[in-house]
Amino acid sequence: MARPSREIHLTARPQGAPKPTDFELVEVDVADPGEGELLVRNAFVSVDPYMRGRMNDVRSYVPPFALGEPLTGGAVGQVVVSRNERFAEGSWVVHDHGWRELALLDGRGVRLVDPDLAPVSTALGVLGMTGLTAFVGVGDIGAVAAGETVFVSGAAGAVGSVAAQLARTRGAHVIGSAGSAEKVAWLEELGLQxxxxxREQATREALREHAPDGIDVYFDNVGGETLEAAIGAMRLRGRVVACGSISRYNDTEARPGPRNLHMVVTKRLRLQGFIVSDHGDRYRAFVEEVAPRVRDGTIRYRETIVDGIDRAPAAFIGLLEGANTGKMLVRVGPSPGKEHVSD
Ligand SMILES: NC(=O)c1ccc[n+]([C@@H]2O[C@H](COP(=O)([O-])OP(=O)(O)OC[C@H]3O[C@@H](n4cnc5c(N)ncnc54)[C@H](OP(=O)(O)O)[C@@H]3O)[C@@H](O)[C@H]2O)c1
Structure with a gap:
């Protein structure tokens, strides 16, 4: 029995900022699962900045999206039909076949989610890929220690908000930047110093004001001029955690990097990039440390939820413009009892 579903296809490679016409909503019939397969009704699909890179026809650490094919990305949903003994019908799973209502999966890369522990949406954010990114960045790459001064850009976003709070729980003095007064107010509520x-104050000037003695660790979500300002403010032997450079994702031509890169030498800095998918072995330690803190409220999170698969392109365009606070998600189906918590 084939079931109707809707999904989003990429129809054109965006030039600069993505436009609604780069995407198409397509109605399809999804076949019954074969032996070893499972059919999942997605509840939330993840909207992530890295997807912008995959829309270009350039090989990177993940291959580009194909034109005329459904987009993929993180998703959490419920198993409706299973012919795979690892996943019972009715169970909740996280997987990478997002941007569609129904997903036919072969079981690879699918992980069970306990809907009684936390709202299932958190499996895509604070307790999922973006939370793990923050955990690895702050702990393993940045090795943030008590008493250090840490600057986090994109601090009101999914990765940044968790990174800033994890640095704070390690006893660091944390400074965050974000793109609106409302986001700044939330960061103050989260206990950042x-x-x-x-957009109102140049980063270089703000760092001079808030970190007059310099910064030890910069958690970089933004790149470009923000990275340049942070390098200028680094102390001797500081570390740059190179997580992302969203200010450059819509560029159509490469721009020269930080003009002060020579300071990496003179200040003996360490600048290290990382990709979260290389750090799956840290998932268990991450959940053990962060899940109890999310439950007891010492790590708080927000989700910006857009309703309907048809609005996924608008959510993605919004993400690149700063429309989200915390994790950007699209709700495409029902989710279980526990309601999403917005703090
Ligand atoms: N290395 C990895 O494995 C890994 C994994 C996940 C994510 N990342 C990276 O981490 C960063 C954050 O990702 P996320 O999923 O947490 O997204 P996010 O921060 O929740 O959302 C993106 C945010 O970026 C900000 N932004 C957009 N354009 C900007 C600009 N020109 N300058 C400064 N800020 C800008 C906007 O907030 P404002 O309102 O504050 O501008 C927007 O809300 C991205 O660079 C992403 O590529 C890396």
Whole structure:
């Protein structure tokens, strides 16, 4: 019995900022699962900045999206039909066949989610890929220690908000930047020692004000001029955790990097990039440390939820413009009892 579903296809490679016409909503019939397969009704699909890179026809650490094919990405949903003994019908799973209502999966890369522990949406954010990114970045790459001064850009986003709070729980003095007064107010509520709106105050100036003695660790979500300002403010032997450079994702031509890169030498800095998918072995330690803190409220999170698979392209365009606070998600189906918590 084939079932109707809707999914989003990429119809054109965006030039600069993505436009609604780069995407198409397509109605399909999804076949019954074969031996070893499972059919999942997605509840939430994840909207992530890295997807912008995959829309270009350039090989990177993940291959580009194909034109005329459904987009993929993180998703959480419920198993409706299973012919795979690892996944019972009715169970909740996280997987990478997002941007569609129904997903036919072969069981690879599928992980069970306990809907009684936390709202299932968190499996895509604070307790999922973006939370793990923050955990690896702050702990393993940045080795943030008590008493250090840490600057996090994109601090009101999914990765940044968790990174800033994890640095704070390690006893660091944390400064965050974000793109609106509302986001700055939330960062202050989260207990960061300082937060500023980079659209209102130049980052270089804000760092001079909030970290007059310099910063030890910069958690970089933004790149470009923000990275340049942070390098300028680094102390001797500081570390840059190179997580992302969203200010450059819509560029159509490569721009020269930080003009002060020579300071990496003079200040003996370490600048290290990382990709979360290389760190799956840290998932268990991450959940053990972060899940109890999410449950007891010492790590808080927000989700920006857009309703309907047809609005996934708008959510993605919005993400690149700063429309989200915390994790950007699209709700495409029902989710179990526990309601999403917005703090
Ligand atoms: N290395 C990895 O494995 C890994 C994994 C996940 C994510 N990442 C990276 O981590 C970063 C954050 O990802 P996320 O999923 O947590 O997204 P997010 O921060 O929740 O959402 C993106 C945010 O970026 C900000 N932004 C957009 N354009 C900007 C600009 N020109 N300058 C400064 N800020 C800008 C916007 O917030 P404002 O309102 O504050 O501008 C927007 O809300 C991205 O760079 C992403 O590529 C890396």
């Amino acid at each position: 300082a937060a500023f709106d980079y």
